[in-house]
Amino acid sequence: MPTLDALAIVSGGMDSVTLLHYLVKREGKTTAVLSFTYGQKHSREIEFARWQAEALGCQPHLVVDLSMLAPLFASSALVSEQIAVPDIAAVQGDPQPVTYVPNRNMIFLSIAAAAAETLGIRTIYYGAQAHDLYGYWDTTPDFLQRINALLSLNRKNAILVDAPLVHLSKADVLRLGQELGVDYSRTWSCYRGGQQACGRCPTCAERLAAFAVLGLRDPLPYAG
DSSP states (O other): OOOOOOEOOOOHHHHHHHHHHIIIIOOOOOOOEEEEOOOOOHHHHHHHHHHHHHHHHHHOEEEEOOGGGGGGTTTTTTOOSOOOOOOOGGTTTSSTTTTTOTTTTHHHHHHHHHHHHHHHHHEOOOOOOOOOOOOOGGGGGGHHHHHHHTTTTTOOOOOEEETTTEEEEEEHHHHHHHHTOOOGGOOOOSSSSSSSBOOOOOHHHHHHHHHHHHHHHSOOOBBO
16 A cells, blocks of 8 residues: 555545545645544435545545444434424524534544544545535634644644635635536535435535536536
8 A cells, every 4th residue: 555645534525525636636645535424314425435535546445434423413403313404594694503513523533633643644634615605613714723733732643634625615616626627426415315416405505506606517416
């Protein structure tokens, strides 16, 4: 196995897949991939994370099963069967919408830091971006700065967390992905996870708006 110089958390969604292409194609990094299942209502995006990792020749691709933590995430509409995934109109202006998964990114990044340390990788990457229509505290530049301050306490193998897309809008991410030749038909964003994307949930709305800004057609099939 070649020497690895990056570990990317890839969900299979638009942002993390664009990030993976950026690391491999523009930065020339030999990249391992890490994905998570955590009891979410569907895991369609994991199929696309696997496809993208294979297409780019990234290995290993580790899929960590955290489904035992689902009871701890039961306040999220992405996990609880008792909470419906809302349309975008219901979450705009909400500082912590019901689609937020409690402390998910800190948990993911902590596990990624352990994996990176074991694999001899110094930098881990995740696809935080500047949400246009809604947002989460654990995708912000402030969060990034503070988690790096914490990880810097490691006395021998300090791991750095990087989020190259953190200041980019969704349209900016899409523009970058177009430059990199990302196949967005092999990504999945919809929180509802049907055979077709719903087109109404927060992540669908933001994705469709980005394609509209660039005057492009989203290659995913949408219901209705």
